[in-house]
Amino acid sequence: MSSPTDPAGLGDPVTLQIIQEALTGIGDEMFAVLKKTAMSPIIYEVLDAGTAVTLPDGDLAASGSGIPTFVGVLDKAVKRILELHGAPSPGDLFVTNDPYFGGVTHLNDVVLALPVFAGDTLIAWTANIAHWSDIGGRSRGSMSTQATEIWQEGLRLPAVKLFDRGRMVQPVLDLVMANSRLPEFVRGDLWAAVAAARAGERAVQALAAKYGVAVFRQSLRDFLDTGEAVTRAGLCRLPHGRFAVSEGQDNGEVWSAEIEISADAFVVDLRHAPDQSAGPYNTSRDGAVIAAQMILKSITAPDTPLNGGSLRPLTVLTRPGSRFHALPPAPHGFYFETRIRLHDLLWRCLADHLPDTLPAGGFASICGTVIAGPNPDTGRRYTLVEPEIGGWGASPGRDGVSALFSGVHGDTFNCPAEITEARYGLEVGRLALNDEPGGAGRWRGGRGIVVDYRVRADDTTLTCGYTRAVQPPWGLAGGGAGTPNRVEVIRAAGAIERHAIASDIPLAGGDTVRVITGQGGGYGDPRQRSAEAIDRDRRDGWERNQAAAE
């Protein structure tokens, strides 16, 4: 179809833009379906999930809501599926959770990818990822600090077909259910993911049918080209040069990274990373790339959609066999803490130079918390899986934000105490802002939280993955450091244990699990804090918070 404004029949600019906005809408639509149909609170309440539409070759076209680091997985998963399987057929649907087979993260995160066809032509993929509460392995909730090989972390789904030309491959579902401690939940979550992918498929097909495949493709090309132009314009505004950072970690290691920024490239050099770990503290190379993508997007154009084009100027250099580019059979269970440490490291690398975009250091941990056991009210077994919220760093002109999910999360929600009590049979003793001293500054850090879970039944276990548990969040420009994240187990008899990374800690009825997340780092000299702000701190009961650092 050609017209005076569209002589080539490839769509006028307004039409191309209308298709692009529709694609963004499709990402959101898939996310809404996933959220409404999932069985596990970690998906429907916490929204630990992501959706996307990709080009036929896997480049990200449009992402939905949810967790941006999850969306960043999906393009890489599709690319790996194409590598492994070649051209897909109509009616196929692939499932993977394995970081060595396009899964990128850890075995708990299950990716579904559906090739979308217009007739016989592959025009796009719809894909989604969500955290499943249990995929087998040696620990409840599947994340074990004891794992030394990926086989100990659960069932591996190496990018296999769940549907083959429209027919369901029942044995795959049977294997999944047989390998999970929560078979009914994983079945529900799997079907929720299928429904979401199909909702996206229908919508993409309708779009291509309406405008024609040629215009649809042109629109995607234009979308990615615009994404690239947006990033390049952002790069032009950044300070150019080579920036380096080194930082001590909780375990005593020192990690370093370098970033080189120029008008047309953003190069992240991670080749000095430590060797891959014998424990589950590794990330795939793709995982490291996602950390770099997040930083690049946040400092160039946080207001516009992310797509494959936005990422073209990015180069990430890694060393195979390192912490950020692990090779089989390294385990990945706690990859999320490694990846957020990397994200925070890159953030810190540039924070001094970009005070308008990057606040001081925050609690910056997923603080993954898993409590599993019998619900004394129903007798059914449950697995609570939650990331935690904490304090963010301050920046010039404003205090840090309190009680927010980490920088690699997005539209993620905490679980209400009323729902936790009803669902799991735990008692929530309090949900409060953390008032310990820390994060002082002319503008002070935001506050973390304190949550008490009182356990009511024996045979319960705790697994946790917290970092910044020793090295606190960093202040900027003379601002004070924040405070560390940790979990305390307060035994019924009164003894207190402190944990950060641990799995299968036995709990009995009467024990309390106390989650404590840190205060963010401050900005500027605390002695310059305004009298008005000090009055407000005192009025609101934060004098302890500020005083200690003065």
Add this chain to the structure above:
Amino acid sequence: MPDDPSAPKTIRVATDVGGTFTDLVYFETDRGTGEQAVRTAKVDTTPPAFEEGVLNVLAKGGVDVGTVDFMAHGTTVVINALTERKGAKVGLITTQGFRDVLEIARGNRPDFFNLKYVKPEPFVPRYLRREVPGRMTFKGEERQPLDLKELDLILADFRADGVQAVAVCLLHSYANPAHEQALTAAIAERWPEVTVVSSHQITREWREYERTNTAVLSAYVHPVADRYLGRLTDGLGAARFDGSLYIMRSNGGVDTVEATRQIPIIMVESGPASGMLGAAELGRRLGLPNVLALDIGGTTAKCALIEGGQVRVTSDYWIGRSRKSAGYPIMVPVVDLVEIGNGGGSIAWVDDFGKLHVGPQSAGAAPGPAAYGRGGDQATTTDANLALGRINRDFFCGGEVVADMGAVDAALDRLAARLEVDRREAARGVIRIANNNMINALKLVSLNRGHDPRDFTMIAFGGGGGMHAAALAGELGVRRVVIPAEAAVFSAWGMMMSDLRRDFFVTHLVDATPAGLADLAATGREVERSALTAFADEAIAADQVRFTRFAKMRYQNQEHSVEVPLPDGDFDKQGASVVDAFHGLYEREYTYRLDAPVEAIGLHIIATAEVGKLQPVRLPSNGADAAAAVKATRNVDYALEGVHPATIYDGDKLAPGMRFTGPAVIEETGTTVVVHPGQSVEIDDYRNIHILIGQGG
């Protein structure tokens, strides 16, 4: 009822206080002949004394207030107090260990690449958030008794700090409000003159942050709204009003002034709700029970889906929520609608990468669109409609304003230069992008919820509804569009069509077994009993009240539920068919069903009572040909369909039975209806305009 059967006429009026204008619709029905006369009027809204605008519009409309039998009233006073932060100083009392919940909120960051995100600030600062010991369980059993020994101290502090209203929210009060009731009573006893709002009075659903924030916002607007309703009642009384006054609520029904004064937060979305309710009622009357309702105003467009004549009502309602902000939850029954920043005054702009956008910034009433000639130099949707000949430049705003076409051309030329196209293409682009924004909103309420828009009729209203509806319908495959006779003041019209309606959402978790459903049914009976008692107190007899019940059901372990309509009577005795209905509804929305246990998380019970709403009568057809209404022909640019010579009709001269075909434009005082080439038009017996699209094509 003050409705005097010996009087020759029944007089009903509706007044709607909007952000810019206060509208009046006046209906006079002759008891003998059934003949009806209608008048409308519009005046400026008069903040902060909104009630003055109401009295002004009644005066302007020539209404003898003393003769009015029924008055419905809608107002933005609540949402205004919230968005402008002009409410009371609130103190919050909550469960020990949970005072920070209001500030913690849900911890989400919708603007997820922005590392300098700011959380919405809580309506109560920390020093005014206090705690009392005492715990209920989720089953409503007392785990720890309520301890009020600190209460005197707390209230003394609140007094010293100038607190004007106290909000109370305790954990699990949705399951058992005994502690909240005891605390509320203790506050009232110690401090009788302060307003106390307790969460269970507003909602019986779980999620402590949402419920706490609801109680807080309700307390925040309570004094303002109470004063307003008091002054309105007094003002009307002074004008000798002795009819029945009903207030529009957000759930698409009206309620008495007394009930509304107790929980004024329920008025939060009253204006938008009444338009949607009007669309549902109009659809029912026309035998069109499935409706996509679209309301296009000056700054926003709103849409809702109506199925089987029923508007969907939800308590998952947030103000100020967007991709940039988490917003604030208010757990009250609100018509389920999607609102976008896209109206006649929305500003068109070009980003750094040459992409054209429309809204959400609006030129508002001042300076307004460039065409107003009041210094607006940015092109708006209205300006593009003028430039393309869709709006008559010689009949702008019903002829009340001379369109400044020089300013329109200059504004569009600036846009065109940025886009590197000519002026006409720029104007077409603005219309197409504006339409696309609305298409996406309409998809959110239809396709994204498993409904095919082709099965629906579009009812479009508001000043801009008629301008865009036919194009949107064509795009979505909708075959019939109805533009109501009173499209420009349809929200006020909708209020007169409303029943008295109260929605009750109750969280009560049970397995969908015979025992569980019997338990749930008992809860339902209790809710209905207390509803009837409240109605009886307001002189509404039990036989006037009708209950509609839904169970909120899901597969065990899910969170989001599906509303399953329940049969009348003891629904638990028909448990199997209720569960079957759940499986069916679930599969339609989500494409699959599971062989898994089903549970119910509670009930949604709707109580309605007829309180004398308007019954419009059919008008006779005088057999006149549509040619009688033709006033001109002019070239109109239909964007994608190009320029066509369109017949221009005078909307005020259209009569029942007239038919014609597009390209055409219908011009009325408050609105313009654009009919595309190939579409046909029929005027029905109520003078509504029906546009039929692509019949057989």
